[in-house]
Amino acid sequence: MIRDFTIVAQNVDMLLLGLANTAVLSVLTTVLSLALGALYSVILMAEGKCIRAFAQIMLDTVRCIPVLLLIYVFYYQLPAFGIVLNNWAAGLCALVICHTAYMAEIIRGSWVVLPKEYTETAISFGFRGLALYRRIVFPPIILAAAPMIGNQVIIIVKDTAFLMIVAVSELTHAATSIQSRYYVPFAAYVSAIALYWVLCRFVGMGVSLVERVAEARRG
């Protein structure tokens, strides 16, 4: 067993490269899906009943799609429509679309409980359009939703592992290549799991940092 872990230690550069890829993919997915989710939540909170219902149905549908199904569609099947994405881009697109739905739902959830007077006051003070959302509506929502967003980020980190199936060289893929080259499955996977755990710990620390900021703002 110790020999197995020594082999993994000799190939630690592969694992770390995988970890870096996983981290980059997670950060990109988080940022993009949070931004798109915020945009989408504006539609979910729109005045028109029809628009709202349609947006909700779209959202519920996307929430029924497993990430891997979407990854398959983007990587293997979009070329049939003349759209060719490499595995990295296809995977990123699939992850972003899936998680946009969840982020939109999270943001809507804490938007609903935001007092109406809050935005009405801002409007009466002359806030309009982008400034209204950027300065008044979203900051308290994002701060209040930080724990839920943090949970979602951990799900994103774990979902990047699906990309090994389309050969994106992220952490799971790196562990699998070490495993298959030296046949040290236990050592390789346990080491990778430890790295995932550290990554998720960082996310948790980020969330507590944001919560402290939120606490300070509330005064």
Added chain:
Amino acid sequence: MSLAETATLLQGAALTILLSLAGILLGLPLGLAMALIRWTHIPVLSPVLSAYVSIVRATPLVMFVLLIFFSMSTFGIEIGPIPAAVLALMLNTAAFNCEIWRGGLIDFSRGQLDAALAFGMRPSIAFLRIVLPQVWRACLPGLVNEMSLLIKASPAVAVIGLVDLTRAAARVGAATYEPLPPFLAALFFYVVILLPLIVLQRIIERYSFKHQWFA
């Protein structure tokens, strides 16, 4: 899509349902047992489970499936892909269920249990008659949510060669060069599989608002 291709998809859907159901049915009581161990602070076991839950919650299901399937043989245990998949799904969902059950148990007012014990109820009866009926209601929304997450994560079993609904759709798409029909069909099946859970959740939400069910 031809008849044979539809049959492939249906087989995939059957496997998805079977694996998820097995994982859920085994993972629910296992999660409860783990939560009880942590709730009663049994020495040694409780901190071990705490570490286990923390690790599993940070582990991608793909990784977990691979770990179980490939490392079992390192320890001299031969395991087929289907048992490995069920084991992985069960152990994974049990960790999440443990946290949900534990949350419910922590919120449970302990005075009721003390009262039951003071009246001479045996601990097992007190648990079944007093604690569980209240705790499972409080936990139901979280548990149902975890079930639908498990079903959506179940395509991870494709890494050990199982052809579930997602994999079946990808196969049909690759064979026919027509991506959209199998994708939409798979989406339809997933909606059908998940819909009861979503409806159940909405009903619970409405019911609990009206009746203060969890009070």
